[in-house]
Amino acid sequence: MTEKEYGKLIKEMSPRSPIKKDCFNAFWIGGLICVIGQAFMNGYEALGLDKQNAGMATSMTLVVISALLTGLSLYDDIAKHAGAGTLVPITGFANSIVAPAVEFKTEGFVLGMAAKMFSIAGPVIVYGVSASVIYGLIYWITTLF
DSSP states (O other): HHHHHHHHHHHHHHOOOOHHHHHHHHHHHHHHHHHHHHHHHHHHHHOOOOOOHHHHHHHHHHHHHHHHHHTOOOOHHHHHHGGGGOHHHHHHHHHHHHHHHHHHGGOIIIIIIIIHHTTTTTHHHHHHHHHHHHHHHHHHHHOOO
16 A cells, blocks of 8 residues: 555545534634633723723633633533634633643642643743843843933
């Protein structure tokens, strides 16, 4: 069997991906997450917080909810149906930090949970902090002159 024949056989035997259904689910579930976030934002503003503090409180609330749902193994169930819709930045990032910690908790607190917590999100944090320091230095140098 040649490589082309094998590729054709795999293509024929593989189940078709329901791309329209997947896109629709990602759209409405991701949108629902954003609507929930906006509802929290409006609620915090109604409680008297200014826009900046309401945004910060909303972000913290979404992170806590996402981490809680991940710990209860519900976030994965939502992700099975929503696909990329659950990758809304703040909730997806919280899930990427909590999921490895939950997965490796049986290996102990230090060597399991704490060591694996940043295995996925760690490089993102390092890059973000490094980029912000470099940007800050460039900004500081350019404002001197």
